[in-house]
Amino acid sequence: MKLSEILQQLDAAVCTHPERADTEVTGGYCGDLLSDVIANAQAGQVWVTIQVHSNIVAVAALKDLAAVILANGRKPQEDTLRKAQEQNVTLLTSPMTSFELAGKIYTMIAHLDLGSGCR
Amino acid sequence: MNGGTFRREFEVTGGDFYNAGRVSTEIKEILRQIGIAAPKIRRIAIAAYEAEMNIVMYARSGMVILQVTPEIVRLDVSDVGPGIENIELAMQEGYSTASEEMRALGFGAGMGLPNIKKNADRFEIRSEVGKGTTLEIEVNL
């Protein structure tokens, strides 16, 4: 599924790299502990977190994540925006909680899998 | 690489959270350019990130030496810092001496050293209290 399809349904705003909205999303990971995300998130996933400081950018870049979604309407810090801009990391914000975001994204992707299985 | 060895040194500054992650990101990019397989790069990137973060969080200054041969990727990480009193304890998952401020930022999960070990084919850690810590990390190609 494309990031743009997810975006439409999440009430999310794009903070950096709107041109990367056609990036393919393979799944998602939720977490606010950076070591947990570094260890367990997979390339191509969207990462849902409430961390807004600039170190999230390095984590997203290292893991080749499709995007970082800041939950609870949290706004990225100034240097987070700058780094995301520099390092080609797509940063989004959404007023939804991590739980709601995960549920919605999971449903969208699971639905897609079911669909392709029937074809 | 025609059987040669690639070698590159990186400096890491203790307490510099703004630049934290830069060295591991650069290492990942170099390995990609060399043409190392993606699953290997992923493992090395995790180890490099955690090693870099430990210098930033706990040490005064440090260095990462990346070496690539046709057989292995090797990271030699050394720092000047407080060292680790009880390595066995530090290697336990969940053990962390990170400050409250660091934890609030999502650091200090106590997963760094265990994850380096998990992702390495060979891992050695040495430390001298009051002097510093060195890590040897190897991933077979």
Ligand SMILES: Nc1ncnc2c1ncn2[C@@H]1O[C@H](COP(=O)(O)OP(=O)(O)O)[C@@H](O)[C@H]1O
């Ligand atoms: N380079 C280092 N210098 C001094 N102490 C360290 C260093 N690396 C790790 N430690 C100690 O080992 C503990 C565990 O490290 P780690 O597994 O990376 O987890 P975390 O960094 O999340 O605490 C740290 O909390 C710290 O006390």
Ligand SMILES: [Mg+2]
């Ligand atoms: Mg650590």
